[in-house]
Amino acid sequence: AQSVTQLGSHVSVSEGALVLLRCNYSSSVPPYLFWYVQYPNQGLQLLLKYTSAATLVKGINGFEAEFKKSETSFHLTKPSAHMSDAAEYFCAVSERGKLIFGQGTELSVKP
Amino acid sequence: DVKVTQSSRYLVKRTGEKVFLECVQDMDHENMFWYRQDPGLGLRLIYFSYDVKMKEKGDIPEGYSVSREKKERFSLILESASTNQTSMYLCASSLQGIGNNEQFFGPGTRLTVL
Numbered sequence: 001a002q003s004v005t006q007l008g009s010h011v012s013v014s015e016g017a018l019v020l021l022r023c024n025y026s027s028s029v030p031p032y033l034f035w036y037v038q039y040p041n042q043g044l045q046l047l048l049k050y051t052s053a054a055t056l057v058k059g060i061n062g063f064e065a066e067f068k069k070s071e072t073s074f075h076l077t078k079p080s081a082h083m084s085d086a087a088e089y090f091c092a093v094s095e096r097g098k099l100i101f102g103q104g105t106e107l108s109v110k111p
Numbered sequence: 112d113v114k115v116t117q118s119s120r121y122l123v124k125r126t127g128e129k130v131f132l133e134c135v136q137d138m139d140h141e142n143m144f145w146y147r148q149d150p151g152l153g154l155r156l157i158y159f160s161y162d163v164k165m166k167e168k169g170d171i172p173e174g175y176s177v178s179r180e181k182k183e184r185f186s187l188i189l190e191s192a193s194t195n196q197t198s199m200y201l202c203a204s205s206l207q208g209i210g211n212n213e214q215f216f217g218p219g220t221r222l223t224v225l
Contacts, residue, residue, distance in 0.1 A: 032210045034213065036216075041218075041219075042218055042219070043115070043201055043217050043218045043219050044154075044203075044214075044216040046213045049211070049213060051211040090153060090154065094210035094211065095210070096210065097142060097161070097205075097207070097208070097212075098144070098156060098169070099144075099154075099156075099214055101153040101154040102153055103151060103153040104151075104153050
């Protein structure tokens with residue numbers, strides 16, 4: 001079975017600093033990978049997805065993620081954090097049409 | 112835009128009650144899903160459905176059942192609510208495919224069982 005591990009349940013950055021949220025997956029086949037964001041009291045919203053077309057994937061709100069097969073990683077980055085980025089972020093891998101989610105990383109942004 | 116709606120944002124029920132959570136999507140998606148979300152555990156799949164009247168167990172189906180009588184509606188049923196079912200419940204839908212289709216989520220129902 002596939003699985004996803006997000007390193008760090010809480011990440012805190014200063015406004016304007018680099019955001020790096022880590023995600024490692026295990027999969028026996030080339031994976032489809034997703035990053036979702038959840039703002040307080042809302043459902044999940046897709047940030048970006050990897051479907052093997054390109055290893056560097058650009059998403060909404062200035063986020064991007066790079067698929068590294070050798071490291072089985074799909075880390076999410078944003079060059080400059082904004083206060084509005086404070087939310088919970090989930091990495092997920094697709095398995096036969098279902099999504100397997102990581103535990104989530106809560107991002108705090110300090111002024 | 113795809114819209115997934117859930118019948119209630121907040122719900123308070125008593126132990127032993129039968130609870131219905133309703134989910135409706137308006138984009139003719141074949142797949143529908145029910146998750147529960149708990150701090151530190153991420154989202155865990157309860158049940159999913161690939162078509163009308165079809166259902167498959169997810170990772171934590173115990174204590175739950177589902178119903179899909181129409182394509183756009185997927186209901187989650189707690190036959191006899193217990194306090195350990197206090198949680199956030201999220202519904203999602205997606206197109207069928209090879210696994211690269213995103214899931215669209217509803218806003219969630221926060222259920223408290225007293």
